[in-house]
Amino acid sequence: MSTPTYSIALLSNSHDRKSFHSGSEPLDDYFATRVTQDIRRSLTKSFVAIDELDRIAGFYTLSASHVVLSDLPPEMSRKLPKIPIPVARMGRLAVDEKYQGQGLGGALLFDAIIRATQTDIGVYAVIVDAKDELAKGFYEHFGFIPFPESPLTLFISTRQVRSIYSG
């Protein structure tokens, strides 16, 4: 069986969002009914993986955000100034059921991390919101660390990204 190939693009009106099903109702509902409103209001951007038949195989959302020093583990926060710390938030990530378990979730996460950390603005870390313990395990698999007080939110610092992903 040949490996499917995908292209990653900004979500646009030409994409058919209604046929996307990840098996997570809140994520599917958000993607079908609310993501475009958030995009119009510049609250988020959404990127989609498109298969060879132009179907949406996966998506993620990316927004600017911040964390406060007390959110971070003490060994990190004590080296930082006492200001809101700028981060990029990947609020949602989902892969269509047809494509799960084939590496696409990891590829989308990698794309988001690179996009978020290779920008012209300061981004201390990428944070993600895991919907449950299973999703948390997925992010930990890629080096994300849970926030001490809210373990379903996880982060990876831009410094860690450089050391892990720059090879």
Ligand SMILES: CC(C)(COP(=O)(O)OP(=O)(O)OC[C@H]1O[C@@H](n2cnc3c(N)ncnc32)[C@H](O)[C@@H]1OP(=O)(O)O)[C@@H](O)C(=O)NCCC(=O)NCCS
């Ligand atoms: C979670 C989700 C995005 C993962 O996408 P996927 O395409 O199925 O995952 P991949 O095939 O890319 O897996 C990549 C790696 O993560 C590992 N992995 C997958 N799920 C994992 C989990 N829950 N815990 C630990 N590792 C996990 C895989 O074993 C694989 O490891 P490898 O690179 O060593 O082979 C997808 O299953 C999904 O959309 N689920 C429903 C919505 C959801 O839970 N979203 C999560 C954000 S809240």
